[in-house]
Amino acid sequence: MFQPDMKAFYDANGYLVVKDVFQPLELTDINQRVEEIIANSTEAPEGVSISREGDTVKDKTSAAAQNTSIRAMAFLVRFDPLFRNFAKQSKLLELVRGLIGPRIKIFRDQMLLKPPGGQAKPLHQDQSYFRVQPQGDLVTAWIALDEATTDNGCMCYVPTSHKHDIFEIEPDPDRPVHHVPKTNGLSLPEPVACPVPAGSIIFHHGCTLHNSEDNNTHTWRKALILHFSTSEAKSEREQLNEEVSLEID
Numbered sequence: 001m002f003q004p005d006m007k008a009f010y011d012a013n014g015y016l017v018v019k020d021v022f023q024p025l026e027l028t029d030i031n032q033r034v035e036e037i038i039a040n041s042t043e044a045p046e047g048v049s050i051s052r053e054g055d056t057v058k059d060k061t062s063a064a065a066q067n068t069s070i071r072a073m074a075f076l077v078r079f080d081p082l083f084r085n086f087a088k089q090s091k092l093l094e095l096v097r098g099l100i101g102p103r104i105k106i107f108r109d110q111m112l113l114k115p116p117g118g119q120a121k122p123l124h125q126d127q128s129y130f131r132v133q134p135q136g137d138l139v140t141a142w143i144a145l146d147e148a149t150t151d152n153g154c155m156c157y158v159p160t161s162h163k164h165d166i167f168e169i170e171p172d173p174d175r176p177v178h179h180v181p182k183t184n185g186l187s188l189p190e191p192v193a194c195p196v197p198a199g200s201i202i203f204h205h206g207c208t209l210h211n212s213e214d215n216n217t218h219t220w221r222k223a224l225i226l227h228f229s230t231s232e233a234k235s236e237r238e239q240l241n242e243e244v245s246l247e248i249d
């Protein structure tokens, strides 16, 4: 499945779309497990963390803060064998190895489940949170569990932005958890929207600026997000090294 021109595109642009890596049937079991957790969060294995749409909003009296739909989960690969086995599939690992090298691990895993009406994820760099060294050794595999469209909040990437270092950040006054990069004065290309069918993977470099818009539909836009690194890479934030999702090589 891996082709050398994929790495050339990734190195030049900081992201890579690979459509239809998984067939819909290959997503059935994990989609069902996610649905169960959405319906009853006590179904999540111990250790999995869950956050809700309203959690990111500073003004706790606002309507947005009252939204209790699940927005994100972390550590499913670490604590649920179903997700662990999904994440170890050779066609996925072959693509990751083609981009960052032969020895890899899943540094961190999460899901972003944009519920109907779910909020945008503002422009950011993953490395702003993870601080993995060497910087180029972190690649995110964003796996669409549903079709992602421009209406439901597909991923958008600023091509070539990975060639910049990690930007300084400022807090978003309304949603303080977000790291908003200070890119003032830089002339950057416009973000490219990347709608994809369910089962597609979008890879992005840890320094690539990316965002997703609101989900303006009545259905969920779910994604499994695997942050891979080389096996020897380490975060400057020591605690993150103690929470590695899956050692592979």
Ligand SMILES: O=C(O)CCC(=O)C(=O)O
Pocket (backbone or CB within 6 Å): 112, 114, 121, 126, 140, 142, 153, 210, 211, 212, 223, 225
């Ligand atoms: O799924 C989204 O909407 C945002 C995901 C994201 O920012 C990421 O994978 O780093």
